Amino acid sequence: MPTADNQGSFLNLISIRRNQVTAMDNDQELEDLELFQKNVADLFSGLFAAASEDQPSSAKSAAETTDSPMTEKAICIPPLLSISWFRNLLDAFLCCEAEFKAVLVSGRDTTQFTRPPLDRLIPDLLERSIKALDVCNAVTHGVELVRHWQKLAQIAVTALQQSPIGEGQVRRARKALTTLLASLLLDDKENAGNGNVHGKSAERSWSFGRRGGAAAANNKDRNGRNFSSLSWSVAKSWSSAKQIQAMSANLAAPRGGESTGLALPVYIMSTILVFVMWALVAAIPCQERTGLATHLPVPKQLAWAQPLVSLQDKIGEDWKKKEKKGNAGLLEEVQRMEKLAQSLVEFSDSFVFPMEEEKAASVASQVAELAEICEKMEEGLGPLQQQVREVFHRIVRSRAEVLDVLDPVSKLSTPVPY
Template sequence: MPATDCREASSASFSGFGFSILNRWPYQVHSMDSPCQDIEFESFQKQVADRFNNLAAVDSDELLSISWIGKLLDAFICCQEEFGLVVFKNKDFLNRHPMDRYISEFFERSIKALDVCNAIRDGIEKIKQWQMQLEIVLQFVWSTPIISLHERILEESRKRDRRNSCGLLKEIRLIEKCAQHMNESTDSVHFPLNELKEGEIKERIRELRRVYGAVKDGLDPLERQVREVFWRIVRTRTDGLDSTRRPNSHD
């Protein structure tokens, strides 16, 4: 199922349930034959509200996690079972007009929940494929240093002085620091310059010249390396696919 279809199906399903039989009952219970029915329906709706309020009250770190989705599905299953019991025990009342029409509309809308289930199942299959790829990485001896390197890069990106940076490259950080130092130095300049201030500005200029030289000397080779890596990946992938598709030849 395409991603847009999944989102549309999910949105339509939950909006359909929102405008379901549950919204009709408070206006219909006054016509019931027995106060027990009133109490039963109110109790059912309160249980539904409590379950989903608990799910909505979780921290943002837990929201949409695998465990949270599992709790959401458990709550939905419990609500479905309890709703089935309510319908079974109040057949006479629910078969009357207009409740019979509301019940029919509710079950028609519940079909849309099947689209949500299909979308979740497709997502689980994709995650399983990723899991298989991760297992390939984790079983090799080079997995530990690569994961460690990845964690170090992530840790570096989360540092406070890197959040507003233009990139993670060391030279970019040095350029930003040099520019900041130059701005601070020139903002407080008063002419004529004294020897201390003149020496400070000259040192900032020398620092900026060193950074500029490192960038100038390193960018072209880096660009060539990136281009080489790009085409190496393309060739390796093409050769690998050709090798696996070609039948074995015995000389």
């Protein structure tokens, strides 16, 4: 009889210990989820500081109120939708993606990936990642087009910085600026796919499962500078607006008990992925943006989502105001460049030599501003393109890593035929 009592006591101890371990695992999971949400909120709060009127002080305050390592690069916030701001946005995405992967996979019981709701949410995220790769390629080609605009603007700057300005310099500047404005006003689809716009082939290249890959591979730059080596050609009917719409489909916040489990970080990362791709498409020229959404389905009541929703509202309002046939995008430098180009073309149309002193001072001021924009583009577009490349490769690697985890789990869950 004492032996039976001891056995029962031993089994009770095992049960208690097992419950304690389970409770510790749950506590750690909740702690990881809370930290992930806090870091996401901190990062996007810093990015939203660019949209406020007191940007320098608010940005500094946002950075100083958190000790999160994810916010170290958000201390100095540049103007909203500028090249530097997008570089910060892509940095934020890479930070979130790295932490998300650690929360999702590190130390987890991977068999739960085959059970609801993760058996549906993770495949949805993997499908969105494929679409995001196409958007990355579209944005990369859009950056090349912006580079072309910068070169045209630089020609005008060089001509108009001569002293004194003569008719020859004005004609040269006018020709470059007229070409620039014509390219800016082209329809998105035509501007994206017409090689004559910038004197070389602008053939689109994309990521998976499309014909024409062999030709792209044969033309690849072996020094790694040509992004098209990663991808495949695609029909001109491809639409960046429809791609974003497809990515945002089925993007629903978890409810009930799902909101405290791993379904939440999957939803958060899906939302961040869609938002980043949407913002890039809105700002940088991409093929067929007609009908681009101005609102993404993100609940405002979620603490981590509030700064992201505020950014989305601000960018969406700007898109509604400026959307038109041939919209060049919301990139801040391009918007300023377009206004200056229009003003300088008007000046060239009424140019009389010699210029009045007041007129010369006004033109010199505009040329100096255009030169500043060209310098920012020269310094920022290359690194921005490199970051888009890094995002592309990170998505590919992370997708492969998740599939490596899912593959053996799915095999274990498959019934063995007898």
